[in-house]
Amino acid sequence: xxxxxxxxxxxxxxxxxxxxxxxxxxxxxxxxxxxxxxxxxxxxxxxxxxxxxxxxxxxxxxxxxxxxxxxxxxxxxxxxxxxxxxxxxxxxxxxxxxxxxxxxxxxxxxxxxxxxxxxxxxxxxxxxxxxxxxxxxxxxxxxxxxxxxxxxxxxxxxxxxxxxxxxxxxxxxxxxxxxxxxxxxxxxxxxxxxxxxxxxxxxxxxxxxxxxxxxxxxxxxxxxxxxxxxxxxxxxxxxxxxxxxxxxxxxxxxxxxxxxxxxxxxxxxxxxxxxxxxxxxxxxxxxxxxxxxxxxxxxxxxxxxxxxxxxxxxxxxxxxxxxxxxxxxxxxxxxxxxxxxxxxxxxxxxxxxxxxxxxxxxxxxxxxxxxxxxxxxxxxxxxxxxxxxxxxxxxxxxxxxxxxxxxxxxxxxxxxxxxxxxxxxxxxxxxxxxxxxxxxxxxxxxxxxxxxxxxxxxxxxxxxxxxxxxxxxxxxxxxxxxxxxxxxxxxxxxxxxxxxxxxxxxxxxxxxxxxxxxxxxxxxxxxxxxxxxxxxxxxxxxx
Numbered sequence: 001x002x003x004x005x006x007x008x009x010x011x012x013x014x015x016x017x018x019x020x021x022x023x024x025x026x027x028x029x030x031x032x033x034x035x036x037x038x039x040x041x042x043x044x045x046x047x048x049x050x051x052x053x054x055x056x057x058x059x060x061x062x063x064x065x066x067x068x069x070x071x072x073x074x075x076x077x078x079x080x081x082x083x084x085x086x087x088x089x090x091x092x093x094x095x096x097x098x099x100x101x102x103x104x105x106x107x108x109x110x111x112x113x114x115x116x117x118x119x120x121x122x123x124x125x126x127x128x129x130x131x132x133x134x135x136x137x138x139x140x141x142x143x144x145x146x147x148x149x150x151x152x153x154x155x156x157x158x159x160x161x162x163x164x165x166x167x168x169x170x171x172x173x174x175x176x177x178x179x180x181x182x183x184x185x186x187x188x189x190x191x192x193x194x195x196x197x198x199x200x201x202x203x204x205x206x207x208x209x210x211x212x213x214x215x216x217x218x219x220x221x222x223x224x225x226x227x228x229x230x231x232x233x234x235x236x237x238x239x240x241x242x243x244x245x246x247x248x249x250x251x252x253x254x255x256x257x258x259x260x261x262x263x264x265x266x267x268x269x270x271x272x273x274x275x276x277x278x279x280x281x282x283x284x285x286x287x288x289x290x291x292x293x294x295x296x297x298x299x300x301x302x303x304x305x306x307x308x309x310x311x312x313x314x315x316x317x318x319x320x321x322x323x324x325x326x327x328x329x330x331x332x333x334x335x336x337x338x339x340x341x342x343x344x345x346x347x348x349x350x351x352x353x354x355x356x357x358x359x360x361x362x363x364x365x366x367x368x369x370x371x372x373x374x375x376x377x378x379x380x381x382x383x384x385x386x387x388x389x390x391x392x393x394x395x396x397x398x399x400x401x402x403x404x405x406x407x408x409x410x411x412x413x414x415x416x417x418x419x420x421x422x423x424x425x426x427x428x429x430x431x432x433x434x435x436x437x438x439x440x441x442x443x444x445x446x447x448x449x450x451x452x453x454x455x456x457x458x459x460x461x462x463x464x465x466x467x468x469x470x471x472x473x474x475x476x477x478x479x480x481x482x483x484x485x486x487x488x489x490x491x492x493x494x495x496x497x498x499x500x501x502x503x504x505x506x507x508x509x510x511x512x513x514x515x516x517x518x519x520x521x522x523x524x525x526x527x528x529x530x531x532x533x534x535x536x537x538x539x540x541x542x543x
Contacts, residue, residue: 030101033094036161037103047158050091055202057084057151068222085131088151092124120157127151162191180248183241185447187440197310200241204306207234211300231300235281238303242274270309277303315451316420320412331404335372338401342368342394349387372398417452421462424448429466499535506536 019031019038032041060080064070070077099105099115108114115121127150169188170178181188182196207230213219214227246262255261265271280299308314321328343364350358357380358364367380371394382388424445431441449459484490506514518524524532 026098027101030098034098034102046091050087051155051158053084053087054151054154058149061149062226066222066226081131084151085128088124088128088154092121092128095121095124123150123153123156127154159195162195165190166192176248177251179244180251183244183248184252187443200237201307201310203234203237204303206230208301208304210234211303231281234303235278238274238278238306242271242278245271245274270306273302273305273308277306316416317409317413320409320416323416324408324412327408328405331408335401335405338394338397339365339368339372342372342390345390346382346387349384349390350382353384353387354382368394371395373402374398421452421454424452425462425466428463429469432466502532502535506532 019028019041021028023031031038033046034043035041036043060077064077095102096112096115100111102111102115104118105111105114116125130150166178166181166189169190170181173181173188177188180186182193185193210227210230213223220227246266249255249265250258250261252261252265255265257264266275276299340361343361346364346367347358347361350364358367370377370380371391374395382391427448428437428445431437431445437445445459445463454462484494515529518529518532
């Protein structure tokens with residue numbers, strides 16, 4: 001049972017819940033929609049979409065405070081609010097109806113009443129009550145918007161169980177180890193560590209979108225204050241994350257040492273990106289009276305690079321470049337040689353006709369790259385017959401020469417993914433050596449499957465194939481006799497297998513005809529015949 005539960009945690013394995021249709025309707029609905037103990041049901045998906053709807057409500061509420069955006073789109077804002085309230089209302093009454101099946105209230109009297117006065121139910125009620133309240137009682141619009149902020153409390157339904165799980169998993173551990181479990185992937189992080197990563201990713205996306213929209217003058221005019229507050233909050237979040245990583249990184253084996261470990265972590269590419277994501281804000285805040293540092297704001301887009309920590313694609317691409325570097329370097333050398341040669345010929349043929357555009361060879365390099373890359377902006381083009389002929393030849397050459405690095409990277413990237421997927425399959429094979437997959441091993445398979453972009457069916461096929469290979473290996477009867485003899489355990493099992501085969505032969509064969517054939521021409525000696533009869537249980541062992 002434990003192995004099945006662990007396998008069900010793996011992305012794509014046993015993805016469909018095994019729920020009987022014979023159970024009562026209420027229990028059946030609860031098992032499919034809200035039961036957190038049933039693997040493969042819709043409980044996690046429902047929680048995820050409800051959380052997305054809550055966050056979207058907060059963003060919409062922010063824009064409602066901007067008259068230039070809210071006034072022309074009142075109808076859309078109201079429609080979204082009605083939709084949100086409808087979803088939250090359905091969720092509330094669904095949980096109320098299914099309360100007798102909830103593990104918290106099951107087996108207790110007045111399950112529905114107990115649910116109504118439970119903390120989560122009160123939060124769910126307050127999330128929709130302001131909307132219905134305004135239908136009966138005149139409520140100031142500003143007060144109504146404030147009450148709608150209570151919807152954020154619904155996130156605690158997902159957050160609190162993760163916190164409880166985190167506390168139990170880290171009981172007795174030091175504060176630094178707990179911070180490490182929250183920041184770095186480990187068996188102690190659980191769902192809370194994944195939520196922390198998603199929280200950082202969300203703020204990266206919000207921050208970058210804000211920087212992009214801030215460059216639009218009409219939007220910046222109306223949302224200037226909101227952009228300032230948003231940037232300050234984002235920098236606060238990223239600063240806290242950066243300091244937490246430096247504080248707890250020494251718990252990682254590769255960052256051993258109180259001082260040198262932190263220096264090593266701070267010198268890595270991802271840490272430098274984290275630092276560059278917050279430095280422009282502090283430089284502009286503290287040095288604006290000395291220098292005009294507004295140009296540093298564009299460097300806030302570097303926050304987008306923080307997302308590289310949460311995807312394995314960049315790691316795979318780096319491995320590909322390192323592995324194929326000799327071939328890529330040779331290709332780059334050929335391209336540079338061709339660019340310089342093309343620029344020199346362009347200068348030779350076009351300088352007299354267009355001295356302003358082909359003033360010198362360095363200036364001609366721009367035209368050469370544009371031509372060989374088949375971009376052709378048209379701002380610089382040859383006018384002489386020889387220059388045009390050369391351009392045609394070089395454009396055709398460029399199609400092949402400049403395509404070499406792209407083809408190399410594409411092929412090597414696919415090959416690297418194949419190697420890493422085969423490595424994962426081998427790891428799954430070794431994990432099944434004891435016949436079970438532990439919870440830690442299931443989490444590792446799940447993380448690697450996501451990093452390698454494996455679909456649900458691919459993960460299931462990989463595990464099934466590893467199981468079949470392990471079963472074939474365990475079948476010693478298929479091995480050569482010298483390999484069987486090399487392992488005493490295998491030799492014993494093979495001996496038992498052979499005895500069972502002899503017994504089956506004695507049961508299936510005609511006893512009289514077998515004995516006649518054995519005696520004829522002394523095919524079996526008296527000792528062999530006595531052994532045969534002993535195995536069949538027909539006589540005592542020979543003396």
